[in-house]
Amino acid sequence: MNGLETRGKSRIVLWALLAAALILYGFPFIYLLLTSFKTPLEAISVPPEVFPTQWTLENYVSALSREGVPAALVNSVVTAVISTALSLVLAVPAAYAITRFRTPSGRVFIVAALVTRMVPTIAVGAPLVEIMRNLGITDTSFGLALAHTTISLPLSIWLMASFFEAVPDELDEAAKVDGCSRLQALWRVVIPVVTGGVAVTAIFAFLASWNEFLFALLLTSVRAQTTPIVIANFQSQFGLDWGGMTALAAVYSIPVILLTLFLQRHIVAGLTLGAVKG
Amino acid sequence: MKLRTRTRFPGRRARVGIAAATTLITAIALTGCGVGGGGDASADADTLTVVVEGGGKAELEPIADLYKEETGTTVKLVELPYAGLYDRISTELSSGSPTFDVAALDAIWLSAFADGLAPLDDLYTDDVKDDLFGGLVTEAKVNDSFVGMPVWTNSEILFYRTDLFEDPTNKADFEAKFGYPLAAPTDWEQYRDVAEFFTRDTDGDGQTDLYGTDVKGAVETEWLATVSQAGEEHMVLDAESGDVTIASAEHLEALDFYTSLLPYAPSGASQLDWAGSQNLFYQGNLAMMRFWGHAYRATPDDSVVKDSIGVAPMIAGPAGIGGVPGAWYLSVPTAGAKQEAAKEFVQFAYEHNDLSADTSLGLVARKSAFEAKSGEAGFENYPALLDTLNAPQTLPRPATPEWQEIVDSVLVPMLQKAVEPGADNAALLEEAKSQIEAIIQ
Numbered sequence: 001m002n003g004l005e006t007r008g009k010s011r012i013v014l015w016a017l018l019a020a021a022l023i024l025y026g027f028p029f030i031y032l033l034l035t036s037f038k039t040p041l042e043a044i045s046v047p048p049e050v051f052p053t054q055w056t057l058e059n060y061v062s063a064l065s066r067e068g069v070p071a072a073l074v075n076s077v078v079t080a081v082i083s084t085a086l087s088l089v090l091a092v093p094a095a096y097a098i099t100r101f102r103t104p105s106g107r108v109f110i111v112a113a114l115v116t117r118m119v120p121t122i123a124v125g126a127p128l129v130e131i132m133r134n135l136g137i138t139d140t141s142f143g144l145a146l147a148h149t150t151i152s153l154p155l156s157i158w159l160m161a162s163f164f165e166a167v168p169d170e171l172d173e174a175a176k177v178d179g180c181s182r183l184q185a186l187w188r189v190v191i192p193v194v195t196g197g198v199a200v201t202a203i204f205a206f207l208a209s210w211n212e213f214l215f216a217l218l219l220t221s222v223r224a225q226t227t228p229i230v231i232a233n234f235q236s237q238f239g240l241d242w243g244g245m246t247a248l249a250a251v252y253s254i255p256v257i258l259l260t261l262f263l264q265r266h267i268v269a270g271l272t273l274g275a276v277k278g
Numbered sequence: 279m280k281l282r283t284r285t286r287f288p289g290r291r292a293r294v295g296i297a298a299a300t301t302l303i304t305a306i307a308l309t310g311c312g313v314g315g316g317g318d319a320s321a322d323a324d325t326l327t328v329v330v331e332g333g334g335k336a337e338l339e340p341i342a343d344l345y346k347e348e349t350g351t352t353v354k355l356v357e358l359p360y361a362g363l364y365d366r367i368s369t370e371l372s373s374g375s376p377t378f379d380v381a382a383l384d385a386i387w388l389s390a391f392a393d394g395l396a397p398l399d400d401l402y403t404d405d406v407k408d409d410l411f412g413g414l415v416t417e418a419k420v421n422d423s424f425v426g427m428p429v430w431t432n433s434e435i436l437f438y439r440t441d442l443f444e445d446p447t448n449k450a451d452f453e454a455k456f457g458y459p460l461a462a463p464t465d466w467e468q469y470r471d472v473a474e475f476f477t478r479d480t481d482g483d484g485q486t487d488l489y490g491t492d493v494k495g496a497v498e499t500e501w502l503a504t505v506s507q508a509g510e511e512h513m514v515l516d517a518e519s520g521d522v523t524i525a526s527a528e529h530l531e532a533l534d535f536y537t538s539l540l541p542y543a544p545s546g547a548s549q550l551d552w553a554g555s556q557n558l559f560y561q562g563n564l565a566m567m568r569f570w571g572h573a574y575r576a577t578p579d580d581s582v583v584k585d586s587i588g589v590a591p592m593i594a595g596p597a598g599i600g601g602v603p604g605a606w607y608l609s610v611p612t613a614g615a616k617q618e619a620a621k622e623f624v625q626f627a628y629e630h631n632d633l634s635a636d637t638s639l640g641l642v643a644r645k646s647a648f649e650a651k652s653g654e655a656g657f658e659n660y661p662a663l664l665d666t667l668n669a670p671q672t673l674p675r676p677a678t679p680e681w682q683e684i685v686d687s688v689l690v691p692m693l694q695k696a697v698e699p700g701a702d703n704a705a706l707l708e709e710a711k712s713q714i715e716a717i718i719q
Contacts, residue, residue, distance in 0.1 A: 041560060041561070045561060122365065126369045129370065130375070139377070213362070217358065217362040217366055218369050221329075222354060232332075232362065233357055235359065235360070236332040236333025236334070236360055237360050237384070238334075239333065242553075
């Protein structure tokens with residue numbers, strides 16, 4: 001067996017393993033997607049069939065024409081974008097300050113940020129409802145985005161801090177030698193280096209808001225209700241519209257998949273962090 | 279040292295654009311508008327906000343429309359998933375200033391929320407009580423006050439396949455085997471006979487593909503109906519005295535009957551819930567099922583049994599017919615800003631309860647509303663619901679704030695063990711008794 005054949009076989013094995021991993025990890029989504037093309041009865045058949053015997057778009061038509069669905073999709077986008085923007089605007093300078101100034105209060109702050117993640121969400125539900133009402137922002141996308149930011153911000157700070165740690169202080173010093181202020185150094189030099197980190201943080205912040213259920217349940221009613229609540233409404237005390245639920249869930253997954261694909265090159269590029277050339 | 283800049287990173291113009299877009303989005307958001315637009319519903323004098331479970335919204339829509347037409351007041355129906363409705367209402371009531379004016383509550387939540395609900399005693403005149411099923415009136419009263427007005431109710435009834443029951447060969451074979459005519463069963467013994475008769479291999483491949491009935495292990499209500507059929511007056515516990523009754527002879531008799539149907543039911547009973555049961559029937563795998571009455575009108579068009587479903591009252595045990603009323607109530611929060619207007623809407627909803635009959639679920643709460651439609655095509659389930667809901671052994675579930683916890687942590691796990699082969703039903707009930715006593719103490 002020559003080297004070429006060995007490499008060919010290795011490649012086949014590698015592709016087979018990749019395919020197996022893809023099927024294993026992707027099966028829940030693939031099954032969801034296949035179910036969304038089944039007839040309503042077949043969608044909940046016992047025992048379940050993987051492939052539809054009769055392909056139909058009926059579930060998509062009924063789900064997307066259901067009252068409140070288009071508005072909920074728009075609300076989800078608006079809320080997630082605002083929440084992501086807020087998370088980045090707050091997390092980037094916070095993480096930069098913590099990693100560059102290395103003060104005791106900074107260390108306390110970053111640990112405290114993590115501790116807030118340990119508080120059960122439902123425990124802050126009642127006070128949050130009260131605060132939002134006093135601010136007059138219940139049932140608004142901005143109010144919900146603020147609430148979602150409380151979830152994503154600690155993780156965003158930790159993520160950004162880890163990326164900033166990987167960037168040597170000499171880079172900031174070099175920028176300052178070239179005439180930059182601290183903020184200019186951050187904006188013009190450091191952030192371009194950690195673009196991938198920002199992308200990763202943005203994705204996590206976006207996903208935290210996109211899929212969040214409990215705050216959306218507690219803080220929205222009609223105007224700002226997001227899609228996870230509408231998806232949950234497909235199951236009621238009186239029945240389960242499994243076909244419609246999977247159709248809307250499939251539609252709801254598309255923006256996240258596109259976002260991840262779009263930002264993928266930034267993520268990979270950011271992981272190398274090869275900006276300093278000796 | 280030389281800095282290497284990334285050519286792919288957005289340039290100055292792009293960054294300015296991103297910053298501008300972010301600012302714009304934030305500015306729009308700061309206006310506080312979601313896509314629905316408009317102001318705060320609770321602050322609007324001409325609007326009432328009613329929070330309702332997803333499946334029940336359709337029941338209230340015709341009433342809300344008429345209310346708007348007659349009074350000029352808009353009733354905004356806020357649809358929330360059942361799984362989160364309890365948390366939402368609990369959070370809002372505890373906050374002291376709820377965003378809703380009326381809530382549609384599941385019967386089992388009334389006692390848990392009673393402290394935050396306004397009394398509706400004025401609405402409960404003798405005429406009103408006479409037009410409601412006894413179990414619903416009992417259930418609505420918590421701590422000597424009526425805290426909810428029924429808006430629709432449900433009960434399990436018997437569903438059976440008329441194509442099988444009217445088949446001449448089946449009729450003859452059944453009578454020859456059991457000595458009485460094949461018909462929709464009315465009691466436990468008949469139900470077991472019919473279930474046994476129809477459990478068979480219909481295509482000759484050696485595998486059973488038609489079952490007489492199902493046995494649901496993942497939900498508790500059907501067994502609770504059986505407990506009442508057995509003659510128990512206090513299912514699971516006597517909420518007033520605090521005595522836990524789940525280990526009584528009637529509970530055991532009911533559990534023994536319930537599990538005696540396992541040979542005539544598909545495997546996997548411990549995981550079978552309402553949705554699974556319903557689908558087995560719609561697929562044509564079951565000859566009979568005991569199920570909530572609304573399913574009659576909700577049969578999918580592509581079901582193989584669509585045009586061959588018969589309905590009858592819930593079967594009777596030694597003490598007679600017994601079901602569990604599955605009622606929803608309209609309640610008004612004590613801390614609500616528009617209590618009087620909210621009570622007026624609750625009264626209006628009661629007076630126009632019949633409007634809910636023509637909705638997708640077709641559920642109402644008043645006897646008169648059921649009776650008015652009983653002879654109409656498409657409402658064949660109403661006489662069966664009336665007979666079941668009027669039966670003396672159709673009793674409400676215990677009025678205790680811990681009920682949901684008892685169901686989730688004791689009753690369902692106990693049933694799931696009971697439907698496994700070789701289960702000791704008496705021991706399981708004794709164990710459940712200890713667990714429930716620990717919960718309520």
